[in-house]
Amino acid sequence: MTPTAITFLALSATVIWGGLAASVLRLRHDTRTAPVEDEADGD
Secondary structure (H helix, E strand, C coil), X not given: CCHHHHHHXXXXXXXXXXXXXXXXXXXXXXXCCCCCCCCCCCC
């Protein structure tokens, strides 16, 4: 592989995995919660 190809491979991997890591971290620190539905109605 040429140095240019290696550079673009490293750059694209950083963008993809960095975006994934940023998304996971943002979701872990998100304080909003989904409304809890009561499943014990029995109907």
